[in-house]
Amino acid sequence: MPLVTTPAIILHxxxxxxxxxxxxxxxxxxxxxxxxxxxxxxxxxxxxxxLQVLTAGVAHLYLRxxxxxxxLSAFDVTEQHPGLATDLERYAAASVLAEVMLRCAPxxxxxxxxxxxxxxxxxxPLGVDRLQxxxxxxxxxx
Numbered sequence: 702m703p704l705v706t707t708p709a710i711i712l713h714x715x716x717x718x719x720x721x722x723x724x725x726x727x728x729x730x731x732x733x734x735x736x737x738x739x740x741x742x743x744x745x746x747x748x749x750x751x752l753q754v755l756t757a758g759v760a761h762l763y764l765r766x767x768x769x770x771x772x773l774s775a776f777d778v779t780e781q782h783p784g785l786a787t788d789l790e791r792y793a794a795a796s797v798l799a800e801v802m803l804r805c806a807p808x809x810x811x812x813x814x815x816x817x818x819x820x821x822x823x824x825x826p827l828g829v830d831r832l833q834x835x836x837x838x839x840x841x842x843x
Contacts, residue, residue, distance in 0.1 A: 702763045704774065707731060709760035711776075712799040714752050716742055722752055724773060725803055726760055733806045736762055736773035751778045755785060755795050 712733070713725040722741040726734050741748040751758065761775040785792040 702765050702772075705731065705762050705764050707760055707762070708757070708779075709734075709776075710757045710799075711752060711754055712803050714754055722748075723770070724752055726762075726773075727799075727802050727806060728760060728762075731762075731764065733802060734762065734764075734771050735769055736760070736771040738773040738776070748776060751776050753781070755799060756781050 707728045707730045709726040709728045711724050712727050714722055717723045717737060720740050720742045722738045724736055724738060726736060728734055738748055738752055740746050741752055756776075756778055757780040758776050758778040760773060761777075763772040763774060765771065782795070785795055
């Protein structure tokens with residue numbers, strides 16, 4: 702069970718039992734992975750509030766080829782998107798992109814190729830960089 706460190710974006714998170722969470726991650730090197738974060742819902746958890754949907758970071762996963770549910774040992778946040786909380790349209794667009802990733806992305810990378818494309822932009826798979834930046838000339842609905 703090797704420990705793998707990879708950039709990731711949290712696509713979905715939900716509680717499991719009393720103290721754990723299950724997260725779906727879009728990883729750069731291993732595609733979309735499901736992982737359990739044991740103890741994530743405890744008050745003094747090492748994860749804290751880092752396991753929020755659309756948070757980008759570095760995931761530390763124990764990958765096993767024999768199961769679909771991996772173990773998340775740590776998640777280091779590199780970027781949260783507070784701008785999404787203030788703009789419902791951008792949050793909805795980001796949620797739709799996350800849902801598309803969950804349904805259409807490959808489960809694993811193919812033979813040495815990155816699962817999220819050949820570019821080096823860590824945020825580009827979900828287009829979160831476009832959702833966070835203020836848009837020039839954007840119209841506001843009244």
